[in-house]
Amino acid sequence: MSATRIPTQKRSIEKRNKIIEKGFELICEKGYHNISTPDIAEVSGVSTGIIYQYFTDKKEIFLEGIRNYSNKIMFPMVDILDKENIKIDNLEKLFKKMIRAFVKNHTISKKAHEELMAMSHQDNEVANIFKETEFELTNKIVLILDSNDIKIKNPAEKIHIAIGIIENFCHEVVYHKHHKIDYEIMEKEVIKIVVNLLK
Amino acid sequence: MSATRIPTQKRSIEKRNKIIEKGFELICEKGYHNISTPDIAEVSGVSTGIIYQYFTDKKEIFLEGIRNYSNKIMFPMVDILDKENIKIDNLEKLFKKMIRAFVKNHTISKKAHEELMAMSHQDNEVANIFKETEFELTNKIVLILDSNDIKIKNPAEKIHIAIGIIENFCHEVVYHKHHKIDYEIMEKEVIKIVVNLLK
């Protein structure tokens, strides 16, 4: 009946955040469909009922989780590029770093990743968050190129493509290795393409 | 005690196929988790019980659907390349054709695609079918290059990357267009990369 309440008191906000944090963590670990609302309540240290005062439904918790943590999980480079004021001596190095960060991160939160990818294919809201985050990364790299006086045609499109290639590669390395592909070679080729692309 | 029955009579085989066809269609349209076994029975025009004589469980129907239709749905090029004995005058044309086929197909079976991608991120069996189908395509292209006397280093890896790029592009065009990306330009860039890659 009553609408979701947005808590104003400090303790309430903390509680809401805790639900998002712990609930999201659990969902990522075990999969959205394998976790029940009471499970979320339990790991968050709250009662089942209270959840429905902070969130309209189970999905909203997951969505909020994505909103809060997508940067770190999906494109860790966004964070990295944010913190460092990057001067590029050579692009190759940047993209190697990028790949390392992606792979490392994929490996760390395997389940979270897969769950996010799956959801992004089923749920428009999730997909949009994904898209936006990815675009942030594109923008950051555009700016880096700019601030390094690297002028190329159609930078947005090219970077966009480059990120896609890197993502594909990283994802595959972590999950779905083809036994007929040599991933050392593939990595070299990936970097070569990307570097060529941005010259 | 009793295992799944593999029907031998013509009518039974038809029925089994109908379940796969209609069930798969429905699952693709509405999502695996939103469709119940009775739903599948209904659209297939059979009773609930018979389903469990032909399939061990709900998932198997979906899996069979994928096996039967993955070529067409996921990599329509596999089919195309199978039928034509392709002589390449220029690679550009081949990849343009490939992109057109992908995009067209994505557009036709939007939901099916998304559902498949989602499942492939949650279910190993699905992922494997996907992988295998994708590898078939890679192999086909390797052969085409061979039979056209195009010699490149690391063909498997390169083609693999190329397919990934094209897929990404097509998928995005159909579903998740970024408003800041010009997809005409992007297509040109994609083809340029791919063609360069295979020279």
Place this chain on the structure above:
Amino acid sequence: MSATRIPTQKRSIEKRNKIIEKGFELICEKGYHNISTPDIAEVSGVSTGIIYQYFTDKKEIFLEGIRNYSNKIMFPMVDILDKENIKIDNLEKLFKKMIRAFVKNHTISKKAHEELMAMSHQDNEVANIFKETEFELTNKIVLILDSNDIKIKNPAEKIHIAIGIIENFCHEVVYHKHHKIDYEIMEKEVIKIVVNLLK
């Protein structure tokens, strides 16, 4: 994920007990295989769902029922001997009393008995509860004999046999009277055997 909850609140405990009581009653009356979970929920005045918060499955309800009522149902003498500090003037009297109690009880909860016996032949857990309860009774009688300074060889084995004889007799009297057997005579013989046995 979540396990069975053991209720702490008074009302919950009452509810749990009600399920055991009413559910067990119904199962005993109609037979385990003829009663569904919703049936149990209905007679207990609860919803289907709550049952699975208190019990892992249907069988557990039955098992708990047995645990709670086995003493009374299966070996009412256990209860009787528990309460009274029995001094035996003559054994004959004790066993007559025992037989009366058994027969009376068999008669009261006919169906329950049969169901229990049936289950004890199909289900190890049930059989074990049965066995344990029966052994309690054996022990009690051993102690009574002891405290009355009746020394016999192999008391456990003999009492065990005696209980079996009495049980057989009672059961038959209540359910499966042979028309060629005179049960007055049989009772006398039974008591004679048992008394002789424990001398």
Place this chain on the structure above:
Amino acid sequence: MSATRIPTQKRSIEKRNKIIEKGFELICEKGYHNISTPDIAEVSGVSTGIIYQYFTDKKEIFLEGIRNYSNKIMFPMVDILDKENIKIDNLEKLFKKMIRAFVKNHTISKKAHEELMAMSHQDNEVANIFKETEFELTNKIVLILDSNDIKIKNPAEKIHIAIGIIENFCHEVVYHKHHKIDYEIMEKEVIKIVVNLLK
């Protein structure tokens, strides 16, 4: 709709018997509730449908099985006593033999036994067959005593009790051994009681 047909042709009778034999065997082995009609059809080498032309329902197959095989399964002594024209030098020997036969038989068809006992507690028809078979055995022993000029009071009742004691003992030895009971001792006591009883 149509009533059960009692086959008159030789082949049909054979088929009916095969269903009883194989079906009963399977039920005994795996348990009545764990075997489906198609299962029975399969082991009997017939089609599902035909079963319902020979039997009204699943239970009838089991019942017929019991009728045909109860002697052998439940009271193997009935058969043994039938064949041999027994001269008793000493009763002790007879009952030892009886116990051996019972135990051996229990051990051989463990599952069958348990299933039969369970059913006999739930189903009046089964119980009656059981009862009748048991009475046959009683009669046989009465006759043996007679023909050996052993005169006792209330022979039917006493033998009945004796059979019960022996059955209890055998059943327990095979299935539900109490760890506090010494079964060597118990056997001696059982025989002592029985022999005394019939003196």
Place this chain on the structure above:
DNA sequence: TATGAATGAGTCTTCATTCAT
């Protein structure tokens, strides 16, 4: 605000029995 017990519609699956061939 908060609790956590309670709800009940919904899920997958089984199986005795029927029926078209």
Place this chain on the structure above:
DNA sequence: AATGAATGAAGACTCATTCAT
């Protein structure tokens, strides 16, 4: 007489959500 494919009601169990306290 025989087949075996087909039926569909019924069963055990789950879980997002509500509600009494």
